[in-house]
Amino acid sequence: MSTPLVDIRDVSHRFGQHSVLKNVSLTIEPGSYTILLGPSGSGKTTLLSILGGFVSPSEGKVFIRGQDCTFVPPARRPTTTVFQDYALFPHMSVGANVGFGLRMRGVDGATRAAKVREALALVGLAAAFDKKPHQLSGGQRQRVALARALVVEPAVLLLDEPLGALDLKLRRQMQDELKAIQKRVGTAFVHVTHDQEEAMALADHCVVMNDGRIEDEGPPERVYARPATRFSATFMGESTILAGTVTEAKNGTIAVATSAGAVSLPGALQQGTTVALAIRPEHLVLGAASGAVALGQATIGDVVFQGSFKRVLATSALDPALQFIAKAPASAKVRAGDTIAVSCDASDIILLAN
Amino acid sequence: MRAFTRIAAWCYALAVYGFIFLPVVVLVLFSLQSTSFPIPPFTGPSLRWYQAVLSDTRLTSALVNSLLVASISSAAAVTLGFLSAWGFARFHLPGSALLRGLITLPLTVSYLIIGMGLLVLFNSASVPKSLLAAGIGHVVINLPLCFAIIYSQMGDHQINIERAARDLGAPEWKVLLLITVPVMAPAIFAAFFLSMTFSWDEFVISFLLTRFDTTLPVEIWNLLRSGLNPKTNAVGSLVFAVSIVLVVFFELTLLRRKPA
Numbered sequence: 307m308s309t310p311l312v313d314i315r316d317v318s319h320r321f322g323q324h325s326v327l328k329n330v331s332l333t334i335e336p337g338s339y340t341i342l343l344g345p346s347g348s349g350k351t352t353l354l355s356i357l358g359g360f361v362s363p364s365e366g367k368v369f370i371r372g373q374d375c376t377f378v379p380p381a382r383r384p385t386t387t388v389f390q391d392y393a394l395f396p397h398m399s400v401g402a403n404v405g406f407g408l409r410m411r412g413v414d415g416a417t418r419a420a421k422v423r424e425a426l427a428l429v430g431l432a433a434a435f436d437k438k439p440h441q442l443s444g445g446q447r448q449r450v451a452l453a454r455a456l457v458v459e460p461a462v463l464l465l466d467e468p469l470g471a472l473d474l475k476l477r478r479q480m481q482d483e484l485k486a487i488q489k490r491v492g493t494a495f496v497h498v499t500h501d502q503e504e505a506m507a508l509a510d511h512c513v514v515m516n517d518g519r520i521e522d523e524g525p526p527e528r529v530y531a532r533p534a535t536r537f538s539a540t541f542m543g544e545s546t547i548l549a550g551t552v553t554e555a556k557n558g559t560i561a562v563a564t565s566a567g568a569v570s571l572p573g574a575l576q577q578g579t580t581v582a583l584a585i586r587p588e589h590l591v592l593g594a595a596s597g598a599v600a601l602g603q604a605t606i607g608d609v610v611f612q613g614s615f616k617r618v619l620a621t622s623a624l625d626p627a628l629q630f631i632a633k634a635p636a637s638a639k640v641r642a643g644d645t646i647a648v649s650c651d652a653s654d655i656i657l658l659a660n
Numbered sequence: 661m662r663a664f665t666r667i668a669a670w671c672y673a674l675a676v677y678g679f680i681f682l683p684v685v686v687l688v689l690f691s692l693q694s695t696s697f698p699i700p701p702f703t704g705p706s707l708r709w710y711q712a713v714l715s716d717t718r719l720t721s722a723l724v725n726s727l728l729v730a731s732i733s734s735a736a737a738v739t740l741g742f743l744s745a746w747g748f749a750r751f752h753l754p755g756s757a758l759l760r761g762l763i764t765l766p767l768t769v770s771y772l773i774i775g776m777g778l779l780v781l782f783n784s785a786s787v788p789k790s791l792l793a794a795g796i797g798h799v800v801i802n803l804p805l806c807f808a809i810i811y812s813q814m815g816d817h818q819i820n821i822e823r824a825a826r827d828l829g830a831p832e833w834k835v836l837l838l839i840t841v842p843v844m845a846p847a848i849f850a851a852f853f854l855s856m857t858f859s860w861d862e863f864v865i866s867f868l869l870t871r872f873d874t875t876l877p878v879e880i881w882n883l884l885r886s887g888l889n890p891k892t893n894a895v896g897s898l899v900f901a902v903s904i905v906l907v908v909f910f911e912l913t914l915l916r917r918k919p920a
Contacts (some may be wrong), residue, residue, distance in 0.1 A: 385827075391817070394824075406830075
């Protein structure tokens with residue numbers, strides 16, 4: 307196996323007494339689109355800053371293309387960053403902004419201009435060469451920042467919440483373009499966000515972070531369908547969580563006693579283990595119990611119409627502390643106050659070890 | 661009633677501006693006197709006293725000295741003030757607030773005290789009285805001012821811009837020269853022009869620290885010792901005109917902000 311493009315080994319970081327990264331290891335493959343997903347304070351931005359060289363980790367090492375870059379300053383690493391506020395040079399034209407990195411590398415004027423025009427064309431801003439940053443819209447500035455970082459052909463492009471400052475419509479549009487640009491240039495992108503939709507849409511490799519640790523990582527489809535921890539089951543999409551204890555284990559099947567009744571599902575855990583069961587909203591069946599696993603009756607608390615579906619919150623009749631989150635078809639006749647049977651398929655239940 | 665308050669407000673404004681500008685108006689007016697005494701009645705207008713000023717080599721060389729001292733000492737004060745502002749804004753220094761207080765402290769000390777201190781110091785270091793000594797004095801009084809102006813304009817929003825430049829491969833001196841200085845240009849020029857204005861008008865320090873070659877305010881003072889004549893008015897008007905130009909530059913550079 308070839309060495310990974312980026313190899314982060316056992317990195318920890320503290321700001322004073324406060325520990326923001328706890329023994330994080332991560333590898334990034336060439337040409338991949340990696341998303342660091344997590345709530346604020348999860349350490350994702352610190353990890354990106356460590357990759358970019360703006361922060362030196364308290365412990366651990368960072369290898370880029372096999373070279374130890376842990377203490378190499380940003381100017382001398384093969385990474386470039388697209389900052390959240392774009393950080394364009396306000397006194398320079400768009401062309402000079404994009405050409406800055408090449409100028410620092412001593413590339414001559416004519417070659418520079420040609421490469422800058424090529425990079426601007428790549429992000430769809432060929433006409434903006436002579437404009438000043440303040441003449442551009444937010445989305446256009448974002449593209450200039452992207453072109454400026456890409457034109458020096460970094461090994462890894464780092465994006466710090468690049469879409470955070472854009473409105474929702476523009477964000478979805480830029481999201482598609484980012485993916486297309488990444489596929490075209492083939493550079494590895496590492497992108498920090500707290501938006502799980504953005505993560506699912508863009509990532510080849512999704513890294514879910516919480517409280518300074520990596521909770522889960524893998525292709526977004528896998529992270530969504532089979533989250534490794536309770537945190538990623540609730541942060542990457544919503545889930546109903548059932549707490550329970552294994553009461554019986556044989557032949558690769560376990561029975562779990564939960565507050566919504568006994569549930570049997572495939573698994574190999576010892577009797578007496580406490581577990582959490584997660585069920586995605588689209589897998590909960592409301593009404594006429596067609597699912598194989600009955601989860602008792604529930605009183606519907608809230609129905610929110612969301613266009614293509616209705617989001618339903620229901621409180622279990624067996625356990626008032628248990629809240630079901632379900633997705634019902636837009637045509638479903640559910641009203642607040644109704645009591646309804648809840649069920650699901652055993653194969654859709656995600657088993658999370660506590 | 662309303663008309664009355666309006667009239668009162670106008671009268672008040674006239675009184676205030678009259679109080680401020682009447683001495684200057686009188687100075688300028690009698691610099692245009694055609695007879696030999698700057699007292700009423702007004703006999704001008706005539707430019708003969710301006711001609712007299714410009715043909716007086718002592719005054720013209722003092723004027724050149726003043727311009728040199730003002731521009732060179734201001735350039736030094738701005739450079740030092742900018743570098744210290746950048747240091748305080750970008751690096752975590754122990755006792756930062758105390759050190760910032762110390763650097764701006766000379767703003768509150770009288771020029772006479774600073775001038776005397778420098779005189780004693782230069783004496784014991786056997787630095788002769790000269791334009792250079794006066795220039796150093798002007799750096800001492802203007803550096804705190806330059807620091808305060810530039811530091812106040814050095815916001816956190818420029819930190820990421822500097823980081824971006826570093827990220828794209830710029831060594832530290834290029835970050836300063838190509839990014840920080842141009843972005844801070846309005847504050848830097850404002851500090852420069854204000855510092856020039858103060859140096860241009862400054863009398864006490866120049867008086868204490870120069871001997872043969874001296875600056876214009878000191879030369880005017882020499883002239884005044886032989887009594888009032890329209891020539892002193894003319895040279896005073898010239899000094900005032902240069903100050904006005906410098907202040908206008910200051911206002912223009914500081915107030916005309918580029919849209920973000």
